[in-house]
Amino acid sequence: MNDPETNSPVEEMTDNSSQSVTLEGRSLILVKRRDEFFLFENNCPHTRETLDPLGGSLSDDSGDLIHCQRHGAEFLVQTGECVGGPCMGESLTPVAFTIAAGQIYLD
Numbered sequence: 001m002n003d004p005e006t007n008s009p010v011e012e013m014t015d016n017s018s019q020s021v022t023l024e025g026r027s028l029i030l031v032k033r034r035d036e037f038f039l040f041e042n043n044c045p046h047t048r049e050t051l052d053p054l055g056g057s058l059s060d061d062s063g064d065l066i067h068c069q070r071h072g073a074e075f076l077v078q079t080g081e082c083v084g085g086p087c088m089g090e091s092l093t094p095v096a097f098t099i100a101a102g103q104i105y106l107d
């Protein structure tokens with residue numbers, strides 16, 4: 001079971017945005033797209049570094065893509081597949097989770 005104090009309150013996220021979260025010692029990217037949530041390892045398949053060295057949201061205006069801040073790779077939010085940039089065809093690693101009472105819990 002996760003420690004609820006380390007969870008991020010999902011209710012405060014705006015639609016079509018992302019934010020870094022740390023859960024159970026794992027660096028993750030939480031994405032909200034049209035009121036649906038997605039969770040990925042914060043690890044770009046291009047260099048295996050974090051996606052967001054500059055901080056802030058990685059989502060585009062449509063909410064369909066997130067962008068790596070290092071070299072601009074584009075990933076589909078629904079699958080994590082890279083569809084543009086230097087790691088085409090590779091994917092972010094999705095993380096299974098459950099949301100309960102506004103908190104995220106890893107499955």
Ligand code: FES
Nearest residue numbers: 044046068070071
């Ligand atoms: S590290 Fe993500 S595109 Fe290069």
